[in-house]
Amino acid sequence: MKTFKKILIIIIFICSTSASFGQQKDIKLPPEATEFWDPIPRKVSPGKQNHEAPSDAIVLFDGSNLDKFVSAKDESNASWKVENGIMTVSPQKGDIKTKDAFGDMQLHIEWASPTVVKGEGQGRGNSGVLIMGLYEVQVLDSYESRTYSNGQAASLYKQYPPLVNATKAPGEWNTYDIFFTAPRFNKDGMLTAPAKVTVIHNGILVQNAVELKGPTEYIGIPNYRAHEEELPFVLQDHGDLVSFRNIWVRRL
Structure with a gap:
């Protein structure tokens, strides 16, 4: 979560810099800048057969x-x-x-x-x-x-x-x-x-x-x-x- 916050701060800084100096096409974000790891989707087991109720139904x-x-x-x-x-x-x-x-x-x-x-x-x-x-x-x-x-x-x-x-x-x-x-x-x-x-x-x-x-x-x-x-x-x-x-x- 701390890593995500650091990346978010970087994005905000880059965006504010771009706004100040106009569009800069050469600015590239690292792949991690658009990733987040929380929250984790909870696991649900689907029905074993077609239309069978899933585990959380x-x-x-x-x-x-x-x-x-x-x-x-x-x-x-x-x-x-x-x-x-x-x-x-x-x-x-x-x-x-x-x-x-x-x-x-x-x-x-x-x-x-x-x-x-x-x-x-x-x-x-x-x-x-x-x-x-x-x-x-x-x-x-x-x-x-x-x-x-x-x-x-x-x-x-x-x-x-x-x-x-x-x-x-x-x-x-x-x-x-x-x-x-x-x-x-x-x-x-x-x-x-x-x-x-x-x-x-x-x-x-x-x-x-x-x-x-x-x-x-x-x-x-x-x-x-x-x-x-x-x-x-x-x-x-x-x-x-x-x-x-x-x-x-x-x-x-």
Whole structure:
């Protein structure tokens, strides 16, 4: 660390000298001048198989139970169906949410629309991942079904359509890797920085660090309202038999 400080002093001196005597192209810095050794990035072991949770992840669903989730309505036990390592929406049972709250995070989640295809548009394999319970990444069977572009799979619902449609066929597993930066508010509740979202759908970038205009609204214009720095995220019961597996989070 002392070496770095000495190099920094040298850089400042050289820069101030250059400013005094104009641009001097013959000034060359040693390679060490642009190196730093602290802090050392902490070591994290990746999953042994594709999409497996890394060593520092919080595993929310490993296929065994819904202990990390509760009813979004009244915080009673989550009552969706769990079978063969998969959770499936139980229509009319309501949304479920995580017991833990999250702010900035990396979220990995896998989902599949029903193999028995019913309906069209928004009535076909509809669910959603509502980050902080407010900002929805749409889940929908958009494989061969047209709907409004900012409402199809991997859209930030009613705000941004995905860059491309990467949806797999009904019954096949889709993967979302969502990188979320929570909005910031000052002590008076005024927005100082909007939420940002990046979404990778089946390995394809479909939302590139977009700035959300506010919480998801089905009708009307989004408008930020101050809220906690961390909140649970919600999985939506939209009445369709959408399935989920392999859900994990890394706090950022």
